[in-house]
Amino acid sequence: MKKIIITLALPFCVFVVNAQTKAKNTSPKKTTTTAKAPAKSNSTTLVFKSTLDSASYAFGNTMASSMKNDGLNSLNYDLLIKGLKDAFGGATPLISKEKSQAAINNLFVSVSRQKNAPTIAEGKAFLEKNKQQAGVQVTPSGLQYQVINRGTGIRPKATDTVLVNYRGTLLNGKQFDSSYDRKEPLSLPLNGVIAGWTEGVQLMQTGSKYKFFIPYNLAYGERAMGDDIPAYSTLIFEIELLKVNGKQAE
Structure with missing residues (x-):
């Protein structure tokens, strides 16, 4: 058996990002004519035109799935996108690195406490x-x-x-x-x-x-x-x- 007590795993939190795309689908409308009408839908079909497009969606989906497995079910998506744009655009962060890490840690601790109540x-x-x-x-x-x-x-x-x-x-x-x-x-x-x-x-x-x-x-x-x-x-x-x-x- 493992010597569990002598190894103290340090708490850590990996900063991940989440982007969600929701598609609204409707059922094809029925027609009374004998000719078959093409199915109509008001959903927006995403087209990946480049590797960057595919990877961008994959980042959001994969990271969100990981966070969801840890018990986190949603984020403030507007502020999430704002954080991404500020980082990529070189803008000054709205909160310091230390406060950012503390906020992430505190959120996951809160979620963990609820999950393990x-x-x-x-x-x-x-x-x-x-x-x-x-x-x-x-x-x-x-x-x-x-x-x-x-x-x-x-x-x-x-x-x-x-x-x-x-x-x-x-x-x-x-x-x-x-x-x-x-x-x-x-x-x-x-x-x-x-x-x-x-x-x-x-x-x-x-x-x-x-x-x-x-x-x-x-x-x-x-x-x-x-x-x-x-x-x-x-x-x-x-x-x-x-x-x-x-x-x-x-």
Whole structure:
């Protein structure tokens, strides 16, 4: 299985453009004469006269299809065309590059939150109920944990490298990663993993085994991790802290 937790995919957004052409079709009119009348239509037939024409339409159609798959169903087409013309014509942009990127990111985050609302609600409901369970503790950040076995060794700092065994599951119990199954503990820097791990493992002493319930904002946030972890997932990890910077529990 993949070592999911040690790779933090950075959020990114590709700026794409969308152009739509709508054709209005009418059915051919019926005639009472015996001669067949040619079908009439008020639709406008597009004619691609050059490679540029074909490519222009392909750009709009392909990019719009990609955005639609991500949950975006429409744009302000007038402003879209304005942006295209300004860029190709060398006009000064109406908003800065930084604001442009922020606007695009914010739009896709908003669309993603709407698309994944059921997953967000499921995680929130689970954590609200779970914190009432015996032995479950909650940190100010919202991280929840349960002590399975408390060790007696040293506690790591965020800048330390630790050796751990772990198992990760979704709320439905589906396992997405396990060092136990690989029969190989994992060594990793605590400042190079998800926030829930960085915070949680620092609570442990070497020799400890904890169970962590990590809200999506302390896990992978709005990002999906391949086919294993959907976006906005609340995650459950069992973590066994074996060593800190090579120092084993006494």
